[in-house]
Amino acid sequence: AQSVTQLDSQVPVFEEAPVELRCNYSSSVSVYLFWYVQYPNQGLQLLLKYLSGSTLVKGINGFEAEFNKSQTSFHLRKPSVHISDTAEYFCAVSDLGDYKLSFGAGTTVTVRA
Amino acid sequence: GAGVSQTPSNKVTEKGKYVELRCDPISGHTALYWYRQSLGQGPEFLIYFQGTGAADDSGLPNDRFFAVRPEGSVSTLKIQRTERGDSAVYLCASSLTSGTGGVEQFFGPGTRLTVL
Numbered sequence: 213a214q215s216v217t218q219l220d221s222q223v224p225v226f227e228e229a230p231v232e233l234r235c236n237y238s239s240s241v242s243v244y245l246f247w248y249v250q251y252p253n254q255g256l257q258l259l260l261k262y263l264s265g266s267t268l269v270k271g272i273n274g275f276e277a278e279f280n281k282s283q284t285s286f287h288l289r290k291p292s293v294h295i296s297d298t299a300e301y302f303c304a305v306s307d308l309g310d311y312k313l314s315f316g317a318g319t320t321v322t323v324r325a
Numbered sequence: 326g327a328g329v330s331q332t333p334s335n336k337v338t339e340k341g342k343y344v345e346l347r348c349d350p351i352s353g354h355t356a357l358y359w360y361r362q363s364l365g366q367g368p369e370f371l372i373y374f375q376g377t378g379a380a381d382d383s384g385l386p387n388d389r390f391f392a393v394r395p396e397g398s399v400s401t402l403k404i405q406r407t408e409r410g411d412s413a414v415y416l417c418a419s420s421l422t423s424g425t426g427g428v429e430q431f432f433g434p435g436t437r438l439t440v441l
Contacts, residue, residue, distance in 0.1 A: 255416075257432070258431075311358075314370070
């Protein structure tokens, strides 16, 4: 099974500042990569995913992520955050051809005015 | 359209009791997943259904845990002889047939189980 490490458990950031959330996974085999967001009192929602092709993936709400195979990383970025981006963010991985997801422990982003 | 729903939203029980947690997937989704999320952790895979059958139950922690999906839609996660360590949020997700994988899983709001 995959092991997923989210390097930052909490990230405080000011409104309109950029943010980067780091994610590394363990396996060097082909993988699918996902970022999910969980807003307060809501279920997990898919932000973006990487299956194949371009290593730069764009998602909803202005987020993007870059797949780096050599570094086994899939870092999430947003150039300018809003108060409404306050949430917990989870990186998830599945092996090619698999269906179950392995999640990181999550990163809590708190956006302050 | 309606998303994945889970009932109850909260369940408090005593150690040793039996509990059932229900999941209603999105209509037409053939794949259904159960995950468990402990405090401060990410979701952890428990079991995956394709239609009525459990295609992979490798994540179930022990034989006190069991899940069914008799008609290929609603699923019930059953926990016997609950222990305090079972306290967690139990998440259900559904998706279209996964095929080679990589499909989006749609998550429900979860059931928070507390074992006293």
